[in-house]
Amino acid sequence: xxxxxxxxxxxxxxxxxxxxxxxxxxxxxxxxxxxxxxxxxxxxxxxxxxxxxxxxxxxxxxxxxxxxxxxxxxxxxxxxxxxxxxxxxxxxxxxxxxxxxxxxxxxxxxxxxxxxxxxxxxxxxxxxxxxxxxxxxxxxxxxxxxxxxxxxxxxxxxxxxxxxxxxxxxxxxxxxxxxxxxxxxxxxxxxxxxxxxxxxxxxxxxxxxxxxxxx
Amino acid sequence: xxxxxxxxxxxxxxxxxxxxxxxxxxxxxxxxxxxxxxxxxxxxxxxxxxxxxxxxxxxxxxxxxxxxxxxxxxxxxxxxxxxxxxxxxxxxxxxxxxxxxxxxxxxxxxxxxxxxxxxxxxxxxxxxxxxxxxxxxxxxxxxxxxxxxxxxxxxxxxxxxxxxxxxxxxxxxxxxxxxxxxxxxxxxxxxxxxxxxxxxxxxxxxxxxxxxxxxxxxx
Numbered sequence: 195x196x197x198x199x200x201x202x203x204x205x206x207x208x209x210x211x212x213x214x215x216x217x218x219x220x221x222x223x224x225x226x227x228x229x230x231x232x233x234x235x236x237x238x239x240x241x242x243x244x245x246x247x248x249x250x251x252x253x254x255x256x257x258x259x260x261x262x263x264x265x266x267x268x269x270x271x272x273x274x275x276x277x278x279x280x281x282x283x284x285x286x287x288x289x290x291x292x293x294x295x296x297x298x299x300x301x302x303x304x305x306x307x308x309x310x311x312x313x314x315x316x317x318x319x320x321x322x323x324x325x326x327x328x329x330x331x332x333x334x335x336x337x338x339x340x341x342x343x344x345x346x347x348x349x350x351x352x353x354x355x356x357x358x359x360x361x362x363x364x365x366x367x368x369x370x371x372x373x374x375x376x377x378x379x380x381x382x383x384x385x386x387x388x389x390x391x392x393x394x395x396x397x398x399x400x401x402x403x404x405x406x407x408x409x
Numbered sequence: 410x411x412x413x414x415x416x417x418x419x420x421x422x423x424x425x426x427x428x429x430x431x432x433x434x435x436x437x438x439x440x441x442x443x444x445x446x447x448x449x450x451x452x453x454x455x456x457x458x459x460x461x462x463x464x465x466x467x468x469x470x471x472x473x474x475x476x477x478x479x480x481x482x483x484x485x486x487x488x489x490x491x492x493x494x495x496x497x498x499x500x501x502x503x504x505x506x507x508x509x510x511x512x513x514x515x516x517x518x519x520x521x522x523x524x525x526x527x528x529x530x531x532x533x534x535x536x537x538x539x540x541x542x543x544x545x546x547x548x549x550x551x552x553x554x555x556x557x558x559x560x561x562x563x564x565x566x567x568x569x570x571x572x573x574x575x576x577x578x579x580x581x582x583x584x585x586x587x588x589x590x591x592x593x594x595x596x597x598x599x600x601x602x603x604x605x606x607x608x609x610x611x612x613x614x615x616x617x618x619x620x621x622x623x624x625x626x627x628x
Contacts, residue, residue, distance in 0.1 A: 268496070
């Protein structure tokens with residue numbers, strides 16, 4: 195089990211004059227699947243971006259801890275994997291080239307076996323050398339999972355993980371989530387019942403607050 | 410190494426898409442052609458030819474150096490980069506790419522200019538080379554930082570030269586002065602102050618860039 199911890203304390207976010215949420219607390223450690231649900235516009239994606247350090251909260255603090263030591267924001271990218279519809283890959287490169295470039299920029303190594311396994315697992319092995327601009331939206335979604343998993347992250351964030359996927363793709367994603375959650379933290383932001391059914395803990399963002407729906 | 414990997418990614422992307430390279434080459438050729446046609450058979454003064462040289466370089470930089478960050482924003486890959494690297498790595502990689510682009514672009518401009526303008530004669534070539542190298546470094550650093558600022562703005566094309574002008578002005582004035590001195594055959598000793606200004610400009614800009622980029626890059 196991973197020794198990664200995430201603590202979000204009194205998180206508030208305001209865009210211009212619009213309040214998104216206020217004084218939201220969230221913590222998780224070790225392993226498990228956490229779901230974040232809420233109506234459209236409630237701030238699920240915004241909350242995910244804040245706890246991954248992509249954007250800053252208006253108020254509050256997010257802390258990431260690994261092996262008892264706080265992880266600096268400059269090194270957080272080595273520990274987290276992120277899949278979302280708004281994560282865009284480079285169209286002018288092939289799938290394999292994208293993964294190679296991203297890994298070198300991240301400063302991580304991987305084995306060819308692992309890469310091939312992930313491409314096989316997500317069903318795009320035969321198209322791995324094709325340019326991403328020729329990929330369908332579902333194939334791009336599958337490639338995003340490979341991008342998120344190749345460096346063996348300790349905490350995974352999935353925003354609408356099954357968007358654009360066919361039933362076979364959804365099954366692969368659910369298998370992956372259950373497998374990863376044995377040793378790592380998985381956080382899913384979704385309104386799909388099937389996605390949230392995997393979660394051991396579900397929280398709902400509503401009326402600018404977060405409440406625990408299921409434990 | 411991560412910054413170098415980002416530079417290699419940008420280089421590979423540029424070689425495939427050829428967006429900045431093609432537009433820069435066309436811009437340089439068109440600009441120099443327009444100057445040549447405007448001058449006609451007249452012989453322009455040394456100072457004017459030196460000044461025009463850096464004017465061409467300034468506007469070439471404005472047409473091409475913003476691509477480093479603007480292209481990421483337009484394609485939506487900014488968030489992807491935020492997920493895989495620290496702000497320092499991102500800035501270093503983009504700066505390295507712009508440095509290579511600036512040097513390549515300006516060497517072409519210098520060679521074309523020397524070949525086409527009779528009045529552009531450098532009596533102290535080493536002095537010009539020193540100024541050229543330090544000046545290009547300053548242009549690359551300032552342009553990269555400003556590109557990161559305007560990448561998220563709506564009217565990027567207008568904003569980029571408007572924001573760049575006051576920041577690059579001290580650099581351009583010093584470079585024009587040094588070019589004139591190189592054309593007059595001035596010695597290094599007599600140009601020491603201007604060379605020191607260039608060196609200090611580069612140091613100040615690089616320090617300010619790394620200090621500020623964290624705040625620019627993250628929302």
